[in-house]
Amino acid sequence: MTAIKPLALTASVIALSAGLAHADSTPALMFDLGGKFDKSFNEAAYNGAERWRAETGGSYREIEMQAAAQRVQFARRLAEAGSNPVVVMGFQNAPTLEEVAPDYPDTSFVLIDAVVDLPNVRSVIFAEHEGSYLVGMLAAMATETNTISFVGGMEIPLITAFACGYAQGAKAVNPDINIIVNYTGDTPAAWNDPVRGGEIARAQFSQGSDIVFAAAGGTGLGVLQAAADAGLRSIGVDSNQNYLHPGSVLTSMLKLVDQAVYDAFSEGPGLETGIVLMDLAAGGVGYSLDEYNADMISDQMQEAVEAAKAAIIAGELGVHDYRTDSVCPAF
Amino acid sequence: MDIATLVQVLDSTLRLATPLLFACLAGLISERAGVFDIGLEGKMLVAAFMAAAIAFVSGNVWIGVAAAVAASVAMALLHGVASITFRGNQLISGVAINFLAAGITVVIAQNWFRQGGRTPSLSGDARMRRIDLPFAESVRDVPFLGPVYHGILSGHALLVYVAFLCVPLTWFVLFRTRFGLRLRAVGENPAAVDTAGVSVVRLRYGAVAICGVLCGLAGAYLATGLSAGFVKDMTAGRGFIALAAMIFAKWRPWHAMGAVLLFGLLEAVANRFQNMEILGLAVPVQAMQALPYILTVVILAGFVGKAIPPRAGGSPYVKEH
Numbered sequence: 001m002t003a004i005k006p007l008a009l010t011a012s013v014i015a016l017s018a019g020l021a022h023a024d025s026t027p028a029l030m031f032d033l034g035g036k037f038d039k040s041f042n043e044a045a046y047n048g049a050e051r052w053r054a055e056t057g058g059s060y061r062e063i064e065m066q067a068a069a070q071r072v073q074f075a076r077r078l079a080e081a082g083s084n085p086v087v088v089m090g091f092q093n094a095p096t097l098e099e100v101a102p103d104y105p106d107t108s109f110v111l112i113d114a115v116v117d118l119p120n121v122r123s124v125i126f127a128e129h130e131g132s133y134l135v136g137m138l139a140a141m142a143t144e145t146n147t148i149s150f151v152g153g154m155e156i157p158l159i160t161a162f163a164c165g166y167a168q169g170a171k172a173v174n175p176d177i178n179i180i181v182n183y184t185g186d187t188p189a190a191w192n193d194p195v196r197g198g199e200i201a202r203a204q205f206s207q208g209s210d211i212v213f214a215a216a217g218g219t220g221l222g223v224l225q226a227a228a229d230a231g232l233r234s235i236g237v238d239s240n241q242n243y244l245h246p247g248s249v250l251t252s253m254l255k256l257v258d259q260a261v262y263d264a265f266s267e268g269p270g271l272e273t274g275i276v277l278m279d280l281a282a283g284g285v286g287y288s289l290d291e292y293n294a295d296m297i298s299d300q301m302q303e304a305v306e307a308a309k310a311a312i313i314a315g316e317l318g319v320h321d322y323r324t325d326s327v328c329p330a331f
Numbered sequence: 332m333d334i335a336t337l338v339q340v341l342d343s344t345l346r347l348a349t350p351l352l353f354a355c356l357a358g359l360i361s362e363r364a365g366v367f368d369i370g371l372e373g374k375m376l377v378a379a380f381m382a383a384a385i386a387f388v389s390g391n392v393w394i395g396v397a398a399a400v401a402a403s404v405a406m407a408l409l410h411g412v413a414s415i416t417f418r419g420n421q422l423i424s425g426v427a428i429n430f431l432a433a434g435i436t437v438v439i440a441q442n443w444f445r446q447g448g449r450t451p452s453l454s455g456d457a458r459m460r461r462i463d464l465p466f467a468e469s470v471r472d473v474p475f476l477g478p479v480y481h482g483i484l485s486g487h488a489l490l491v492y493v494a495f496l497c498v499p500l501t502w503f504v505l506f507r508t509r510f511g512l513r514l515r516a517v518g519e520n521p522a523a524v525d526t527a528g529v530s531v532v533r534l535r536y537g538a539v540a541i542c543g544v545l546c547g548l549a550g551a552y553l554a555t556g557l558s559a560g561f562v563k564d565m566t567a568g569r570g571f572i573a574l575a576a577m578i579f580a581k582w583r584p585w586h587a588m589g590a591v592l593l594f595g596l597l598e599a600v601a602n603r604f605q606n607m608e609i610l611g612l613a614v615p616v617q618a619m620q621a622l623p624y625i626l627t628v629v630i631l632a633g634f635v636g637k638a639i640p641p642r643a644g645g646s647p648y649v650k651e652h
Contacts, residue, residue: 035563037447064447066437155616182605186617189567194558196567196602199343203603206339218449218562225452225559244452 028061028083032090048258129165131285136169149180149209153216167330194222201226338482348595353549354573364538365518370428372570378550383561400547407543418647459488488556518641597623
């Protein structure tokens with residue numbers, strides 16, 4: 001027993017010095033199931049982290065999971081390794097942090113896309129309905145068939161909020177517009193089934209839609225592909241997806257996840273916790289305009305959208321958030 | 332429902348039924364020879380990945396298809412080695428194939444393309460072209476014939492037609508050739524085949540290899556015909572639906588075609604009619620999407636009657652000494 005005592009003592013000394021070393025500890029990023037290079041939500045987070053690395057020369061840890069069962073285990077591993085802050089992606093990780101965060105009170109956690117009410121968690125949420133409103137306006141102005149459509153991954157409040165904002169924006173331009181709303185499925189496979197996404201898009205085209213907005217992760221790539229194949233137009237989501245099919249992707253509904261990650265990394269350990277709302281006013285959502293879609297967005301369209309954007313920021317124009325009462329006025 | 336809608340749904344049915352048909356025939360041949368195969372899903376997945384990866388690298392979709400078939404046959408032979416040569420449990424070997432495929436495709440794709448377990452998007456010659464059947468344009472406006480021929484039958488990738496040609500071919504091989512007779516016999520009573528001096532092992536390996544080829548075509552069509560690239564887990568349970576169709580068809584090729592067309596139709600309908608009202612009652616999206624699976628259960632439990640698998644199915648053949 002006596003031999004063990006000094007051993008335990010040394011161990012605690014090491015732990016202490018390790019704790020000191022963590023005063024300027026490395027931040028960490030945990031991706032959601034879509035994977036780091038989903039060309040969308042998670043890739044935006046990766047880009048934000050890379051921007052931080054390029055600007056500060058710092059380094060960060062990252063982890064990608066392969067199965068939902070790894071959520072808690074991986075979050076714990078990052079906190080255990082002394083990472084601070086730990087940025088966790090995706091609304092499905094809300095229960096993860098509810099379980100893990102209380103065990104590491106000195107570690108700051110950042111949850112993207114959902115709210116967890118704990119003293120050491122910052123919850124970053126986006127006003128997707130406002131961004132979707134703007135792309136809905138663009139779609140309504142660009143359609144030639146007076147019919148536009150939406151493909152969501154799963155019928156959950158988050159995704160329906162996209163659809164609802166989109167429909168409100170479209171109806172603001174043209175109250176008589178026809179909007180088709182479809183969802184891919186109700187199992188996790190719904191986010192990774194480009195075949196079904198493409199088939200749903202084709203079914204919508206046969207119903208007269210000529211612009212489709214996809215908010216469905218990897219499934220969305222099939223939707224964008226189907227639109228490009230049919231010579232019609234699509235709207236990307238989360239990241240700027242205009243470059244995927246130049247001339248076919250009308251615009252993308254941007255969610256500045258990269259900014260949220262960049263901010264969290266920059267503020268470092270002990271960052272301010274609570275709810276951070278990334279809305280239009282905060283520049284957290286928007287629509288993309290670049291060299292790939294400049295020809296499709298006329299000055300007139302841009303003016304109308306910018307006017308609406310200013311009105312929303314000024315509080316003169318309210319966009320209803322489906323998540324508040326599960327009712328959408330535009331359906 | 333107007334004609335245009337009907338044409339769209341049936342057109343979509345053909346596309347969605349094609350991978351199911353390949354996989355269903357693959358399972359049918361393997362099980363007719365007495366080797367159960369629940370690894371159809373895994374073989375399709377590996378094939379889908381190889382098709383997309385090699386088509387992207389080579390720029391030619393047919394090289395991709397060849398690679399897909401080769402990879403799928405390799406997986407099938409792995410199943411063969413485990414369950415024929417080493418007489419392992421066929422179900423366990425099949426499950427192992429599925430797990431192996433789900434993991435290995437993502438790992439290799441990530442290491443190769445660094446795009447998070449997907450392949451880059453395919454374009455141009457790396458994708459399967461749609462084929463317009465002869466005279467499709469000229470009969471376009473003929474009533475009935477126009478919509479059926481131009482709208483539904485024409486304009487699919489080559490593999491769609493290959494899949495449907497495989498149905499009479501499978502029937503012919505199974506029921507009109509000596510190889511087919513022996514293959515069926517080896518699934519019913521391998522001892523009798525062995526007594527007649529025909530190698531049970533060789534026949535079963537042959538069946539498993541054919542199964543691999545067909546699964547390879549199914550996966551290749553998914554990745555290069557239906558979509559433009561590989562995404563992880565993109566088979567999304569189609570291998571299991573194909574198994575259900577096979578049982579539904581009671582291991583018969585023509586019935587298999589009917590079964591996969593039914594499943595394809597159900598999926599196409601679920602995609603097209605998500606917000607349906609029946610008698611003033613709005614049917615929720617989830618109910619429509621669950622429809623193919625609910626009907627699978629209903630059909631299998633209620634209407635098929637007794638589906639009797641080949642008698643020697645699932646049991647490895649041990650020669651008496």
